[in-house]
Amino acid sequence: MRRLLAAGAATLLSAFIVFANPGSACACSCAEQTEAEAFEAADAVFAGTLTRRDGGGFPLGSPDDPATLEFEVDDVYKGDIAEVQGLLTSGSEASCGWDPPVGEDYLVFAYLEGGKLNVGFCGGSRALDERSPEFDAEAVAPVAGEAGLAKTELWPFGVAGALLVAATGAGWWFLRRRHLKRIQ
Known part of the structure; x- marks a missing residue:
């Protein structure tokens, strides 16, 4: 027995x-930049509401596993962004991943990596508030449809x-x- x-x-x-x-340990350090500099460096800039976060991190993954952030987009300042847009981010803030609360409005600065839009902790993305964006661009409507959304796979x-x-x-x-x- x-x-x-x-x-x-x-x-x-x-x-x-x-x-x-737990995976490997690493730290994220960001260089100071203005919102105008973040706008110039980004491939896409938009304002929208974070509606969902999938994947990344524990319990069965590494902190470096990517997560998908899903946004309902209101205004597009740069790039071709869909009404419902998915972005990839690292699964932890220690790896420069961005983990904002779901259900809030954000100004998002995204960049292309491997043909997919990504967002990171250091990219300049922030919660939308009373202050207007600090870059000179007119807002346009998003493209109809969905783009970059991940399907949650439970088979593993x-x-x-x-x-x-x-x-x-x-x-x-x-x-x-x-x-x-x-x-x-």
């Missing part, structure tokens, strides 16, 4: 080590769970079989 408990504890410890990997969680259950069952069966042979 002790061996069975030890095997169960070892399985749980192994699962914890595999799924709770199911596969990981099934493998964990199978490994636990195999360990129990093996130990039980050894125990029964010793009794005979």
Whole structure:
């Protein structure tokens, strides 16, 4: 019975080590820039409401796993932005990811990387408030439709769970079989 408990504890410890990997540590440091400089450096600038955040970070990912931010866009100042626009960001602020609260309005400065729009902590994006943007550009309406949205895939969680259950069952069966042979 002790061996069975030890095997169960070892399985749980192994699962914890595999799924709770904190990843590597890094820090984000930003260079000072004005809003006009951020506008010039950005590939796209728009104002909109953050409606959803998917992916990135714990419990089963690395802090460097990308997250998708989904915005309902009101005004576009630069670039081709859809009415519902998705952007990628790093999964943690330590890796310069941007993690604003969902449901609030933002002025977003995005850049192209690998053919996809990204946003980061250092890009100049900020909550919309009473002050007007500090760059000289006229707002236009967004392009109709959706762009850059990620689909949440849950199958990796199911596969990981099934493998964990199978490994636990195999360990129990093996130990039980050894125990029964010793009794005979």
